[in-house]
Amino acid sequence: MTDDWVSLFSGGKDSSWALYRALEEGLNVSRLLTVHPEGDSYMYHVPETRLARLVAESVGIELVEVEPEDFEAHAAEDSGAQGDAELEPLEAALEALQGELDLVGVTAGAVESEFQTHRIQDMCDRLGIDLFAPLWQEDPRELADAMLDAGFEIKIIQVAAGGLDESWLGRTLDEDALEELEELNDKYGVHILGEGGEFETFVVDGPHMERRIELEYDTEWDGTRGRIRITDARLA
Structure with missing residues (x-):
């Protein structure tokens, strides 16, 4: 089996750069995974995520989408609890992909957000996969x-x-x-x-x-x- 990577992808510049760098590094990115949150989000890029479908077609990589109905309402909780809750449908989608891919890691476009990056790293640790974050702590x-x-x-x-x-x-x-x-x-x-x-x-x-x-x-x-x-x- 090949080592498969999933790109956590919104269509924005940061996740696009992480995807591009992964491809340049020769990583076998076999899926893009786009989350469509409803309303504001602590964890995800929100506007115009539906455009990821066109990017997937242009890049030639299959797209997996996490829909708003996969999220539960946590508006009354603090930001940490909401961030943890927002991660749950993403983690569930990756667990499902582990059943069909030889999943070894995900790419992420975080630059300075410890709130996001630490949660994604913890998720990767739970799933037993690697994190490729080429923008992290760069100028x-x-x-x-x-x-x-x-x-x-x-x-x-x-x-x-x-x-x-x-x-x-x-x-x-x-x-x-x-x-x-x-x-x-x-x-x-x-x-x-x-x-x-x-x-x-x-x-x-x-x-x-x-x-x-x-x-x-x-x-x-x-x-x-x-x-x-x-x-x-x-x-x-």
Whole structure:
């Protein structure tokens, strides 16, 4: 049997980079696993996760999806308890995959979040599998530059931080945007990679993808935060 890896995947830049690096390292990524939480989440990227289906088709890797009905409501509990509860359907999905794959590990795109990474590591320990987290504790600007140098085309799809106005919605994360984010980091503490939820992204193209994803969308803005709503998405 081959050693199989599962990529914990949202379509955002960080999980996409973890997937890309795993493929570059020669890991046999045989599944993408996307979680679709309903509402805000302590553990998962939330906006536009349904686009992962197009990425899976472009990359050529089978997609497994965890649906909102797999989650139980834990809104009244503290963040730690909710994070643990949110992990349960993901762990159940991986346990099911162990029955059909020679599962040896998962990839994850965490950069600085100990809240997420420690829970994922503990889950891997329980399942007896490895964790490949190539972004962990790396310099955010160096990571962003590496993504652009590799050919990633990254769109900003949600913003929620001081200094990030409606003009950022749908903007490409390029060198100019990174320079502005560094200035906003100095002024407001905005994380250059949006690790604190300041913004969310979606990768529309990259060297691991056979076809670019084209998006059409509307924008929603409430005066302090906003997001894009996809009206059409297709492979070029």
